[in-house]
Amino acid sequence: MNINWKTRCCAVWKGVKKPVLAFVLALTVGGIMIAVSGYNPFWVYYQVFALAFSSPKNVASVLAQATPLMFSGIGYAIAAKCGLVNLGLEGQMLSGAMTSALLGVYLRGLPLIIHLPICILGGAAAGGLVGGLTAYLKNRFGAREIITTVMLNEIIALLVTYMCNDPFRAKDSIWGMTEEIAVTARIGKLMKNTQLTYAIFLAVILGIVLEIVLKKSTLGYKMQVIGQNLRAAQTAGIQVNRVFLVSFALSGAMAGLCGAVMILGVNYKFIDGFSDSYGWSGISVAALAAYDPLMSVASAGLFGVLKAGSMILNRMSSVPKEFVSVIQAFVVVFVAAPRMVDSIISLNWLRKCFRRSVRAAGRGGKT
Secondary structure, three states: OOOOHHHHHHHHHHHHHHHHHHHHHHHHHHHHHHHHOOOOHHHHHHHHHHHHOOOHHHHHHHHHHHHHHHHHHHHHHHHHHOOOOOOOHHHHHHHHHHHHHHHHHHOOOOOHHHHHHHHHHHHHHHHHHHHHHHHHHHHHHOOOHHHHHHHHHHHHHHHHHHHHHOOOOOOOOOOOEOOOOOHHHOOOEOOOOOOOEOHHHHHHHHHHHHHHHHHHOHHHHHHHHHHHOHHHHHHOOOOHHHHHHHHHHHHHHHHHHHHHHHHHHHHOOOEOOOOOOHHHHHHHHHHHOOOOHHHHHHHHHHHHHHHHHHHHHHHHOOOOOOHHHHHHHHHHHHHHOHHHHHHHHHOHHHHHHHHHHHHHHHHHHHO
């Protein structure tokens, strides 16, 4: 069987070209900002990637940083495939985290094989309910999900802050946090004295399952049709509102799992302000993965390298770790503006500037 590898490679490159170029441009802009701050960007980037893989413990740190991003990235990608913008990942993540914490604290006397799944599923259900609420508001009242998700983020953030500072605050604690969860509700560590847990396998498995659902199932076909052409989907008789509800529920459930695995595997309690913008970071992860669930796993790994490497470098030098957030933001900007990326890459703007300068010089010479 003759296989045209060149054609296949071109097709693959066409699919990943814009996200890859967006990431390279984001690194470039981030490098410029690092240079303006007084640091050598080449040295910083080299140290970040070198330190991230300098020891088994550092590799574990990379994977630990990537694990929550896998869940949130997959969550955003699922909604995006259906043409939805889920900016409520942070709130859905917090709701899942608080639910898992309460189930882990107040459900006692259960064996690990029962208690842990209940806590994990509880976190997913809480996130899914918040996502489903957004879809209901969109279907029933025509509320735009961009607005409702952002507003729900603030409401949920304030609600969980109240919960961990008043009714569920740990005894004798001056900080906003719950009691520690039971041992039977904890996710095991893959490596001692690290934050890497078995939750990473759950993220990879869910990425594969949801990829298959999108590519091989009727539901996935309907989601992609709606995402590409809403009117065509309605004309074809697809129940758009139902698909919206399922998509948002799945997206919210993945965000809820992101919070659940952080509580059950890392913190062992809900701590006010524990989130390192895991929900918001999922947008960058999904954007770099071209909104593909399985590729979001790999994309999260790349951001895990940047996060872990920058944290290690920050402990060894004065280079701020916040430059990773700048890179994440510019990834979203460049992915959301493909024409700008195409313009930059094609250098048409440089040619136009050159031609204008030549014409201006010519006019000056004549006069």
